[in-house]
Amino acid sequence: MQLQSVEARYGPVKALHGISLDVAAGELVAVLGANGAGKTTTLRAVSGTVRRTGDVVFDGRKLPRRPDAAARAGIAHVPEGRGTFSELSVWENLRLGAYTRRGSIKDDAQRVFKYFPRLDERKGQQAGTLSGGEQQMLALGRAMMARPKLVLLDEPSLGLAPMLVKEIFERLERMRADEGVAVLVVEQNANLALAHAARAYVLEVGNVVVSGASEELRANESVRRSYLGY
Amino acid sequence: MYIAAFTWTEFAQQITAGVRQGAVFAGLALALVIIYRSTRAINFAQGEMATFTTFVCWSLMNHGLSFWAAFPIVLVIAFVGGVTIERTIIRPVENGPVITIVIVTLGLALLLNGLMSVIWGGGNRPFNGPFSTRTIDVGGVPISVQDIGIVAVSFVLVGLLALFFRFTKLGLGLRAAALNRDSSELVGVRVGWMLAFGWGLAAVLGAVAGMMVAPILFLDPNMMQTILLYAFAAAVLGGLDSPVGAVVGGLLLGVAITLLGRYVGFIGDTLKLPTALLLILLVLLVKPNGLFGRVAVRRV
Ligand SMILES: Nc1ncnc2c1ncn2[C@@H]1O[C@H](COP(=O)(O)OP(=O)(O)OP(=O)(O)O)[C@@H](O)[C@H]1O
Ligand SMILES: [Mg+2]
Numbered sequence: 001m002q003l004q005s006v007e008a009r010y011g012p013v014k015a016l017h018g019i020s021l022d023v024a025a026g027e028l029v030a031v032l033g034a035n036g037a038g039k040t041t042t043l044r045a046v047s048g049t050v051r052r053t054g055d056v057v058f059d060g061r062k063l064p065r066r067p068d069a070a071a072r073a074g075i076a077h078v079p080e081g082r083g084t085f086s087e088l089s090v091w092e093n094l095r096l097g098a099y100t101r102r103g104s105i106k107d108d109a110q111r112v113f114k115y116f117p118r119l120d121e122r123k124g125q126q127a128g129t130l131s132g133g134e135q136q137m138l139a140l141g142r143a144m145m146a147r148p149k150l151v152l153l154d155e156p157s158l159g160l161a162p163m164l165v166k167e168i169f170e171r172l173e174r175m176r177a178d179e180g181v182a183v184l185v186v187e188q189n190a191n192l193a194l195a196h197a198a199r200a201y202v203l204e205v206g207n208v209v210v211s212g213a214s215e216e217l218r219a220n221e222s223v224r225r226s227y228l229g230y
Numbered sequence: 231m232y233i234a235a236f237t238w239t240e241f242a243q244q245i246t247a248g249v250r251q252g253a254v255f256a257g258l259a260l261a262l263v264i265i266y267r268s269t270r271a272i273n274f275a276q277g278e279m280a281t282f283t284t285f286v287c288w289s290l291m292n293h294g295l296s297f298w299a300a301f302p303i304v305l306v307i308a309f310v311g312g313v314t315i316e317r318t319i320i321r322p323v324e325n326g327p328v329i330t331i332v333i334v335t336l337g338l339a340l341l342l343n344g345l346m347s348v349i350w351g352g353g354n355r356p357f358n359g360p361f362s363t364r365t366i367d368v369g370g371v372p373i374s375v376q377d378i379g380i381v382a383v384s385f386v387l388v389g390l391l392a393l394f395f396r397f398t399k400l401g402l403g404l405r406a407a408a409l410n411r412d413s414s415e416l417v418g419v420r421v422g423w424m425l426a427f428g429w430g431l432a433a434v435l436g437a438v439a440g441m442m443v444a445p446i447l448f449l450d451p452n453m454m455q456t457i458l459l460y461a462f463a464a465a466v467l468g469g470l471d472s473p474v475g476a477v478v479g480g481l482l483l484g485v486a487i488t489l490l491g492r493y494v495g496f497i498g499d500t501l502k503l504p505t506a507l508l509l510i511l512l513v514l515l516v517k518p519n520g521l522f523g524r525v526a527v528r529r530v
Contacts, residue, residue: 047416049412049416067421068415068418068419068420070416071415071417076416076417077416079412079416083410083413083416085410087409087524088409095402096402096403096419097417099399099403099417099418099419100417142417146418
């Protein structure tokens with residue numbers, strides 16, 4: 001997946017000033033940056049849920065800008081706030097994850113339950129009554145149901161206890177290794193993100209200012225001071 | 231206030247008549263709820279849409295078709311009409327304020343009403359329904375075949391819809407689109423089409439209600455107006471965003487006003503509607519979201 005000088009705006013406000021970025025198949029890439037840097041907007045530009053110019057190339061093809069195009073091409077976006085349907089049951093949320101696919105979803109559900117047994121126990125429960133951690137698991141599980149080639153994850157750690165965040169990242173890493181899914185993750189917790197990601201991009205006011213392998217970024221003086229806090 | 235002479239046979243007949251009325255309210259209330267859930271607006275054209283499609287049925291029957299031959303054709307026309315209305319008239323204002331959508335539906339109601347007068351002329355005319363008005367004996371109570379037929383058709387339709395919403399992927403997509411537009415798009419639901427589909431379903435529900443009551447009320451362009459008011463009341467009573475509430479609200483309302491109209495002398499026929507509205511007001515004082523209205527369950 002590639003972004004080629006993508007710009008995005010909300011009405012008159014320009015949020016991305018020409019971002020170029022790429023994620024290879026099966027790669028875990030992180031996007032870092034301060035509040036308001038445009039991290040969320042970058043993900044939204046990929047999934048076509050914000051007005052954008054410039055091309056998003058996925059699997060060698062340009063993605064059209066229709067809102068459901070990304071999902072149909074195999075991109076699962078877990079947005080800020082998780083985007084689960086709180087009024088629907090856990091099972092219905094998972095069914096929706098596979099919405100663009102034909103055929104049986106039983107095997108996929110079994111796979112999701114293997115990663116997140118808790119969801120199996122709560123199949124019939126209304127998603128809105130799950131705990132924050134369970135909802136994050138549901139969001140990831142729902143994304144997996146689509147058998148995506150790329151998962152976009154926006155701040156999976158938000159509002160979760162550190163232990164749980166670690167667990168979520170470990171399962172994410174396992175999913176990536178086992179299933180060969182590429183992951184583009186936005187994360188405030190830069191230490192954690194760099195520990196799991198192969199590469200990262202650092203955004204500042206709508207531009208990529210630094211990018212490279214995680215070790216390089218960790219060694220980078222200014223990145224360390226601004227984002228890693230040591 | 232006086233209580234009219236009471237017999238159990240008549241009471242059972244009144245209940246049946248109430249359920250029959252209620253079934254029609256329920257169908258139309260369900261149509262209102264389906265549209266309300268996706269567009270957040272009351273569709274004031276629901277009554278005229280129903281009457282229009284009933285006129286189409288009448289025309290088809292005038293051209294020699296039997297009712298049951300015309301019935302499926304009318305449903306298809308209603309569905310396509312509903313989808314077309316959403317795509318052409320509602321879509322441009324879909325993201326605007328709710329009041330704009332409401333006014334557009336009011337305009338649509340006037341437009342359809344005028345169209346009906348132009349095409350078919352005003353004044354009412356008899357409509358030959360599919361069911362005989364002969365009564366049959368059900369456990370010692372004489373009940374008209376027509377009442378049984380209307381209730382059966384309404385229940386079958388509502389039952390089919392419930393199965394559709396619950397067990398099909400398209401049904402799930404429709405519910406998802408109504409609940410959360412952004413998240414639906416992220417999982418690949420074509421939200422715009424779902425909204426149009428909802429209007430199509432609402433139009434079908436209205437068409438069935440119209441074809442069921444036309445033999446009783448006679449057909450004219452204003453036929454559904456009072457019924458639409460009852461349907462509003464039923465939908466609010468059940469909770470505007472609850473399909474189950476619409477059905478239960480419709481049935482309760484039908485039975486309640488029939489019994490009150492019959493047994494509470496001063497209400498009679500003329501005070502039925504105000505009584506219905508008063509009842510609903512009382513219910514809303516206790517349950518502001520209606521009987522089945524959504525109580526938000528969301529943990530943050
Ligand atoms: N819906 C919106 N309407 C107008 N402006 C917006 C909207 N969403 C974001 N913006 C603006 O776009 C810029 C980038 O926002 P974005 O949400 O991408 O930041 P972010 O990096 O995800 O920040 P955070 O870490 O706080 O989530 C910000 O200046 C923000 O104010
Ligand atoms: Mg953000």
